[in-house]
Amino acid sequence: MFPCYLCGRLFSVNSIYIHEPQCLKKWRTENDKLPPHKRRPEPLKPDIKFTPEGKIDNQATIEANWLSHLEQLVPCRICGRTFNPERVEVHEKSCKGQAFKKFQDFKVEILQ
Numbered sequence: 001m002f003p004c005y006l007c008g009r010l011f012s013v014n015s016i017y018i019h020e021p022q023c024l025k026k027w028r029t030e031n032d033k034l035p036p037h038k039r040r041p042e043p044l045k046p047d048i049k050f051t052p053e054g055k056i057d058n059q060a061t062i063e064a065n066w067l068s069h070l071e072q073l074v075p076c077r078i079c080g081r082t083f084n085p086e087r088v089e090v091h092e093k094s095c096k097g098q099a100f101k102k103f104q105d106f107k108v109e110i111l112q
Ligand SMILES: [Zn+2]
Pocket: 004, 005, 006, 007, 008, 009, 019, 020, 023
């Protein structure tokens, strides 16, 4: 199984070639919807890695794809967990993370 370098979902070798162009299209659509300061440069598909013997190094290729996917993730400003960019805003609206809770406690202290 190979992780998609964009969304990180796992695919078989055959289906990832079908998925990746679709995923990139979706990525572009989502990116265009973001306000300009939040838009990101298009991620480049990592090169296929080869072993010293010139064979495809599946493990290294999988790792490169996975790392590329991780770079796509955006941390929540409240709890610091990472999300796909189109999901982070939805999450932040409902996030009750640690920092948020501290801020709430702080506010309560001031009001008392
Ligand atoms: Zn994908």
